[in-house]
Amino acid sequence: MADKLLGIMITKYENLDHIAGVVKAARKAGHPVQLFMTDEGVKFTRDPKFLELLKVDGVEISVCDHSCEKQGVHEKTDGISYGSQYNNAGLLHDSERVLVF
Amino acid sequence: MADTKRIAVIVRDRQSEALRVAGGLTLADDTIEVFVLDRKLDKTDKEIAGPLELVTDLDLKVYSNNPENGFTTITVDEMAKKLLEYDLVVPY
Amino acid sequence: MKxxxxxxxxxxxxxxxxxxxxxxxxxxxxxxxxKGGISYDKLVADVFSHDKVFCW
Known part of the structure; x- marks a missing residue:
């Protein structure tokens, strides 16, 4: 059970405390975690508090590049994979459970 | 996970993005179905017409409790029960 | 079903x-x-122990 993947899809630029809380608790329980940000959620790619999650082992973060352009988020952040909705499709396909924030 | 999943996308307030995401989710060869909840889709809005065309071209099944949307009409009660048939539900 | x-x-x-x-x-x-006072450990355990999860 502990190795079951938790997917987190982030569509809004809010709920950071909940996202971080869930990510850390999932890792503590042994679950790998993947996050995908789209729509307004891509603003987290420039949020220092959110980027603390990049330091958490076992966490992968990807983002919709198209949404970044649309939201005016042009600077890239190391450690985040800039992709497309294909990443989201893979995340939902592979995850045992998915949370949407 | 190699099996095909059944995923429902609920289109609520951000209709354009929800439809775009629904179309994108087909890229992992899962079965995607769409539920437009309450609001009428403004099909004249280019931001909505584009992703809606994608959803239509992909032949995704679309349900709505709003008959004005012109999709398969179901009640909210029916929607509630049907949503339990999916592996994952993405309320957008 | 949970x-x-x-x-x-x-x-x-x-x-x-x-x-x-x-x-x-x-x-x-x-x-x-x-509401405050969320236990994220419990929430994660609940996420995996329930059959369906809805984020509203």
Missing amino acids: ILNIMKTAPDASTKKIIEVQSAGNQVTTSDLT
Whole structure:
């Protein structure tokens, strides 16, 4: 059970405390975690508090590049994979459970 | 996970993005179905017409409790029960 | 069937109706994120111990 993947899809630029809380608790329980940000959620790619999650082992973060352009988020952040909705499709396909924030 | 999943996308307030995401989710060869909840889709809005065309071209099944949307009409009660048939539900 | 509803915002009428209908004959748990004192350890355990998870 502990190795079951938790997917987190982030569509809004809010709920950071909940996202971080869930990510850390999932890792503590042994679950790998993947996050995908789209729509307004891509603003987290420039949020220092959110980027603390990049330091958490076992966490992968990807983002919709198209949404970044649309939201005016042009600077890239190391450690985040800039992709497309294909990443989201893979995340939902592979995850045992998915949370949407 | 190699099996095909059944995923429902609920289109609520951000209709354009929800439809775009629904179309994108087909890229992992899962079965995607769409539920437009309450609001009428403004099909004249280019931001909505584009992703809606994608959803239509992909032949995704679309349900709505709003008959004005012109999709398969179901009640909210029916929607509630049907949503339990999916592996994952993405309320957008 | 065990259903977990995670409430990010107060539910509107349709969301309330969906939850109400799904509650019949199923075991429903609600985790209200709009209130303080969330145990994320418990939330994660609930996410994996329930059959269906809805984030409203």
